[in-house]
Amino acid sequence: MIMTLEIIDLTIIFHSFTLGPLSLSIDEGIMVVLGPTGSGKTTLINSIAGILSPDKGKIILNGKIGYVFQDSALFPHLNVNQNILFGLTSREIQNEERITMVRKIIGDLGIDNLLHRRIGSLSGGELQKVSLAQMLVRKPKIILLDEPLSHLDPPTRDKLRIELRTILKKQRIPAIYVTHFEDDVLALADSVSILNNGRLEGTGDLEQILNSSQPSSSFLSHLTSGTNYITGKVVKSEEGLTSFEIGSHLLYTLGEFPIGTKIGVILRHEDIILSKEKIKTSARNILFVQVTDIVYKSNVVDIHLKINGLEIVSRITKLAMKDLDISINDNIYAIFKASAPHLVRKEN
Numbered sequence: 001m002i003m004t005l006e007i008i009d010l011t012i013i014f015h016s017f018t019l020g021p022l023s024l025s026i027d028e029g030i031m032v033v034l035g036p037t038g039s040g041k042t043t044l045i046n047s048i049a050g051i052l053s054p055d056k057g058k059i060i061l062n063g064k065i066g067y068v069f070q071d072s073a074l075f076p077h078l079n080v081n082q083n084i085l086f087g088l089t090s091r092e093i094q095n096e097e098r099i100t101m102v103r104k105i106i107g108d109l110g111i112d113n114l115l116h117r118r119i120g121s122l123s124g125g126e127l128q129k130v131s132l133a134q135m136l137v138r139k140p141k142i143i144l145l146d147e148p149l150s151h152l153d154p155p156t157r158d159k160l161r162i163e164l165r166t167i168l169k170k171q172r173i174p175a176i177y178v179t180h181f182e183d184d185v186l187a188l189a190d191s192v193s194i195l196n197n198g199r200l201e202g203t204g205d206l207e208q209i210l211n212s213s214q215p216s217s218s219f220l221s222h223l224t225s226g227t228n229y230i231t232g233k234v235v236k237s238e239e240g241l242t243s244f245e246i247g248s249h250l251l252y253t254l255g256e257f258p259i260g261t262k263i264g265v266i267l268r269h270e271d272i273i274l275s276k277e278k279i280k281t282s283a284r285n286i287l288f289v290q291v292t293d294i295v296y297k298s299n300v301v302d303i304h305l306k307i308n309g310l311e312i313v314s315r316i317t318k319l320a321m322k323d324l325d326i327s328i329n330d331n332i333y334a335i336f337k338a339s340a341p342h343l344v345r346k347e348n
Contacts, residue, residue, distance in 0.1 A: 004028075004062050004142050004174050005048065011056035012043055019043045021057060022200040026142070026174050029190030030165065033178040040198040041178035045144045048176070063141025066173075068131050068148045074119045081115040084133045098137075105136045108167050125156045132164070136171060143168070143175040150181070161187035162346050169347060185209075186229055186266060187344040227266040228312045230341065234261040241284075241338060247309050252284035253341040264345030269315035271340040274303060274324060275333045284338040291330045294321075305334055 004027050011020035019040040024031075035041050046052045048059060049067050074083045084102070085093055092098050106112055109129045114122065122130065128148050135143065149157045149164075165188050168175050177188055185192055185206070193203040202209065210229050230251070232244035237256045244251055244263055253265055278286070292311075293304035301321045303314045314334060316324075326332060 005176075006060040007048070007057070008060070009057040010044075010047060010054050010059065012047055012052060013055045017198060019047075019198040020200075022195075023057075024193060024200070024203065026176065026191075028172075028174050030168055030175045030177060030188050031191045031193060032185045032189035033176060033193045033195055034180070034182070034185055035178075035195035036180055038197075039180075039195045041180075041195055042146055044195065045146055045176060045178055049144055061142070064138070066135035066138060066140030066143045068128070068135060068143070068145045074127065074130060074134070076119045078119070079115070080111065080117050080119070080122070080130050083119065083130060084115075084137060086134065088137065101139075102137050105133050105167075105171075108170055109133055110163075123156070124152045125160050128152070128160065129163075132167065136167075136173075140173065143173055145175060145177040147179050147181075149184070150179070157181075158183075158187075158344075161344070164188065165345065166347060183266075183344060186264060227268055228272075229264065229266055230310070230312070231262065231264045231345070234259055234263060249287070249307065249310060251341070252338040253343065254338055255343060257346065258348070260348070262345075262347050263343060265341035265343055267312065267336065267341050269302065269313050271336050272305075272312065272314035273335040274314050274316060274320075274326070275335060276324060276326075276330075278333055279335070281335060282337070283335045285334075285336045285340075287334045288331060289334045291326055291328050291332060294326065294328060305332075 006025040008023050009021040010023070011018065017040070033041050033044065043052060045067070047054055048061070049065055075086065078086065084106070106115070109132065111126065111129050111133060114126060114130070119127070131148070149160055152160065161184065177184065179185070189206045191203070191205050192209045194201045230246065232246040232251065234242055234257045235245045235250065236243045237259065240254060240256060242253050242255050242257055244253065257263060287307055289305040289307045291303060292306045295302040295304070299318070300315050301318055303316060303326060305312050305314060312334065
């Protein structure tokens with residue numbers, strides 16, 4: 001099978017930094033390349049885009065590239081519609097199939113009402129949507145995104161993450177998204193590659209990476225150290241409360257979503273309360289779980305819990321651990337409010 005992109009032993013050498021050698025391939029889905037500042041993420045996608053030439057190795061690309069930079073590269077003297085169509089030939093603009101595609105992209109991104117606005121009047125989130133539309137109408141074979149949401153305020157970034165995954169999956173175009181934000185991984189990734197100091201420290205499907213019991217990367221350890229990532233399918237949603245199904249279990253979170261929507265939430269370890277007895281509480285989520293592991297850390301204790309395939313971690317103080325007197329294989333109650341799970345992914 002011919003991959004959309006295949007990187008073989010790529011090496012780029014600067015005076016004081018070397019990227020690689022590394023090998024990657026992608027044919028579908030969204031690959032998030034995660035790493036700290038200075039790890040070589042932008043160097044990697046600049047080499048894929050042809051902005052930098054490799055010193056060694058090969059980059060095999062099946063088709064043209066769309067590239068979204070950290071800062072939008074839009075023309076301030078043109079309105080939104082003119083920016084989106086800029087670069088297309090008159091024949092392409094008049095082509096009925098292309099016109100239908102452009103309208104669909106604009107509709108999917110929700111920017112129909114912006115078409116006659118000037119670039120200078122747009123918010124940061126609107127600018128990134130226009131940049132994405134400008135790229136998508138050219139029908140690239142692969143999309144490169146260099147931390148396009150990094151300059152946005154947190155609420156806008158959270159909202160746009162979810163929208164970005166939806167549009168990329170609808171367009172069925174493989175994408176490489178580089179970032180140093182851990183939440184980008186949970187919100188966007190089908191697969192993850194960890195880049196640190198120019199070296200590839202780990203790569204795999206999102207579930208493989210998150211469920212790794214011995215992460216190969218210290219940066220990856222940081223990603224998985226404080227939260228549980230849980231995915232499920234919405235079965236009921238009304239009056240601001242949603243129940244979603246994970247195997248044979250129902251969990252509750254805030255918000256309203258169409259029935260059948262697949263959602264991903266993060267649940268902080270500290271938000272899970274443990275009890276040996278079933279207590280009366282206003283919390284919606286009460287699970288009868290088994291303790292599978294107990295890990296003592298400097299100031300806290302991580303209690304690993306399991307119930308029919310669902311695995312989560314609760315973090316409690318050493319004093320609480322002493323009071324509860326929990327042992328491995330004990331069956332206890334794990335309790336958390338519907339407000340505790342934080343939505344990071346939503347797809348139909």
